[in-house]
Amino acid sequence: MTLARPSTAAPRRGAPSCHGDAPAGGARPGVPVVALVGAPNAGKSTLFNSLTGGSRTVGNWPGTTVEVGRGSWVGTDRCGHPAEVDLLDLPGAYSLDPASPDEQFTADLFTGSGPAGAPDLAVVVADAAHLARSLYLVAQLRERSRRLVVALTMSDVAERRGITVDADALAAALGVPVVELDPRRRSGRERLAAVVADALRAPAPPARARQRDGADDDALAVADERFDWVDGVLMTALAERPARPTVTDRVDRWVTAPVLGPLLFLLVMWGVFEATTTVAAPLQDALGTLVSGPVTAAGRGLFDLLGLSGSWAEGLVLDGLVAGVGMLLTFVPLMAIMFALLALLEDSGYLARAALVTDRAMRAVGLPGNAFLPLVVGFGCNVPAISATRILPDARHRIMTALLVPFTSCSARLTVYVLVAATFFPSAAGTVVFGMYLTSILFVVGVGLALRRTLWRTVGQEPLVLDLPAYQRPTLRLTASLTWVRVRAFLRTAGGIIVATVSLVWLLQAVPVHGGSFGAVPPEDSLFAAASRVVAHLFVPAGFGDWHTVGALVVGFVAKEAVLTSWAQTYAAADPTAGLAPDQLQAHVHAAFAASSGGAVTAAVLAFLVFLLAYTPCVATVAAQRREIGVRWAAFGVGLQLTVAWTVAVAVFQVGRLLT
Amino acid sequence: MSERASSRGGQSAGPLRSVLTAFESGARSRTEVCARTGLRRDVVDAAVEHLLRMGRLDARELTVGCPDGGCGSCASGVGDRPGCGAAGPSARRSGPVLVSLSVRRP
Structure with missing residues (x-):
């Protein structure tokens, strides 16, 4: 039918x-x-x-x-x-x-x-x-x-x-x-x-x-x-049936505990930076020696062969591009190791727990919960972090978060931390770098609180919950892929904006201000040095009023990696007869701080690191701020960063000088 | 008193309102929402999915960003959309993702 x-x-x-x-x-x-x-x-x-x-x-x-x-x-x-x-x-x-x-x-x-x-x-x-x-x-x-x-x-x-x-x-x-x-x-x-x-x-x-x-x-x-x-x-x-606690549940009981969780997070991050600096150091040295030795020698030989020895072209290529960009490229192993470790933490599910405990700390001091996402992104790069503020529905939250993002320590600043830490604190480089990230969080919290108590007293809390995934064994494919993407981005920066910056700095160093001809002037008599000396006066109270140091910081407005390249090409140009090995660069930097700090080297170095962390990250970040929150707030942000950075750096040096 | 009973002046609210109330009053994870509301995990999961579809919750990925902000080809992105702060879990990611849920005002 x-x-x-x-x-x-x-x-x-x-x-x-x-x-x-x-x-x-x-x-x-x-x-x-x-x-x-x-x-x-x-x-x-x-x-x-x-x-x-x-x-x-x-x-x-x-x-x-x-x-x-x-x-x-x-x-x-x-x-x-x-x-x-x-x-x-x-x-x-x-x-x-x-x-x-x-x-x-x-x-x-x-x-x-x-x-x-x-x-x-x-x-x-x-x-x-x-x-x-x-x-x-x-x-x-x-x-x-x-x-x-x-x-x-x-x-x-x-x-x-x-x-x-x-x-x-x-x-x-x-x-x-x-x-x-x-x-x-x-x-x-x-x-x-x-x-x-x-x-x-x-x-x-x-x-x-x-x-x-x-x-x-x-x-x-x-x-x-x-x-x-x-x-x-x-x-x-x-x-x-009552669910038996899973491995994730059991681990999370410890990892997300109110007191133990943050302590464990700090320990994990310290381990990341310690491992990064320790493992990368010999690779970095080897690459540095390669750049300053055989690569520079081969380049010099080539210019000899072309009959261009001692020409401005040789200066641009060897003292500028090879010394500057080459120095930056020695950091590729370091960046790769750090990105791989962070990718492992991300892929395993731990990063979610780290986010949870950090979010808890931020809420405790009254920062908006949903501002947390752009701030975390900012630890990779400030530019997408500023763009990520679009997710915030409240305009005041958006502006406030966009002003706080530059205080998160992006990976570009890491290269300078590592060089300075390896120069002045060789046995505790990882700990110093870790300390900079902690300082970054303190800046975000401190400036956030200051903004809330002055400009935005009525900013409310937005509820936010972090959805914790189960732990899993990290996959090689994803870890390798994330690491490569981030290293490639670092290389792209080195090959693009840094090459342009190095060329500009070389040009400024080639222009004489006290007589002499173009391209044949000692760096200290160049337009670059003269301009840097004017600005350097402002940093005498902070203990690093040396023109080499301040010139590098000024160049760092373009991108933080340029601080390194500026140092490298300035000191390489000072002795154009030989390549600049990494240990020589460190010796030059050390001497500059010793001279400018009046003997309180440690205080001056810490003040420099704090300034580096807090002042304007790069022009791309300012452009992103201008796009997201308007030109007036972007200008306010730059002023805020410079004021905070200078004030804290001076305080660190002056207090440090009294203690040492 | 659980979030469920208290969310409407003592009168029992439904699972959706209970979940929203739990988020608004500071629950940090789905497990915590279950504990606060007394709802089964299955119901909380279904409620969260429904609130996402309704646009009352917002889910975004959370990853550390790239060094130059050039995210177009990022492994954690989908198509030409960036991985950092992208809406929802990306289809391409094989690993777990951190999804933040924030309550949108109606």
Whole structure:
């Protein structure tokens, strides 16, 4: 017997012919239309294939780009008679709230607002392991008198997770039949056919009554009522074994603890910087020796060969590009190691915990919670971090965060920290670098508090929750990929803006101010030195009022890596007869600080590092600020950074000088 | 009193409002939301997904940025969209991502 359309049922809203222009391959005209619906990955298509066998087609529904499967399903009813239906496999949909063309199509089909009428019966495929997700659709479908059957899949997966679903209790709570089946093993198909046949013969069940009043225009209230109904259904039909704490839960108990968590985070970050500086040091030395030795010698030989020895071109290439950019390239191993370690932390899931404990500290001092994301990004690079402030809905939060981002210590500053730390604190370089990152956090917190208490006293808190993923073994592919992307970006900077900056600095160093010819002037008599000396007076109270040092800081406005290249090319030009080995550069820098600090070298170096950390990161950051918060706030930001950097640097030097 | 009972003046709110209230009152993780609301993890997960679809919650990736801000080809990005602060978990990432959820005002 063919499944007849029940004579007792309410008049059919959608005749099978309405679907006649749908993908071919369905059942004969006149047989009932049954639609399989459900959330993606609930096993709907597997069930469809299992029920229709080879008798199916898949194609776009006429007039849409929505792909619908259609086939004839011939089962048997409870009496053993053949029962044929026209089966539709609708696209995955979590709900009838149209968030995509697929969901719009499903919604139109069931509300009868589409070109085709509603099917005679809907089989909602529900994943037993994620029942709450699947039942929202049932809650919506049950708001009208409509024939429904719930096909419960993935019971084995649910069982393994300690979830037991009582199908009878679920059916009673939902008010519609529930059939447990496993489409992968083709079990339960006969029961489903019988239950569908019964349901098609019976009148549609009445619509469920809403538990709470909610105006239809209050989408949240309406959705909340549905979830409340789903929660009630689950309470009666679902039993869950108390979940045993996972490895992630056990580790997180320690890693995210209020006191131990931050301490552990500090220890991990100290380990990262210690490992980075220790492992990279010999590689960096080897590369430095290569650049200052064979590469420079080969270049000098080439210029000799070309008859250009002693020319300005040789000065530009060897004292500028090779010494400056070459010095920067010696930091590639260091950057690669640090990026790889950070990628490992990120990929393992630890970074999320670090974010949690840091966020907690920031909230404790009243900083807006959602400003946290751009600030974290800022530790990689300030430019995307400024762009990331767009996610903040409140304009005051956006401005305040964009002003705070430059105080986060980007990876470009790391190169200078490492050189200075290796020069003055060789046995504790990693600890010094780690200290700079801590100082960066203190700057963000301190300046943030100062802004809140002056400019934005009424800035409120935005709620934010950090979703912690389970720990996992880091993947080599992702770690290598992230490391390479970041190293490549570093190389791109070195090859682009740094080459241009080095060329400009060389040009300024080639212009004489006290007589002499272009390109044949000692660096101390150049325009670069003269301009740097003028600015250097400002830094005498900070202990580093030496023109070499201040000139490098001025060049650092372009990009922080340029501080290094400026030093390298200035000192290389001072002795053009030989290449500048890394230890020679360090000796020059040491001598400059010794001379400018009046003997309080450590205090001057710390003051310099603090200034380097807090003053304007680079022109690209200022441009990003101008774009995001306007020229006036960007200018205010530059003034703020310079004021804070100079004031704190002077304080560090003056206090340090008294203590030493 | 749990967030669930207290979110509407003692009258029991539904799971969606309870989850939102838990976030607004400082819950930091889904586990904490479960503890505060008394809801099953499955229901909290479904509620969070639904609130994201409704636009009442905002999920963004959190990664450290690139040195030059050139994110177009970043491994943690999707297409030409940056990985840093991109909306939702990227399809390309194989590792876990940090998703921050912030409550949007209606």
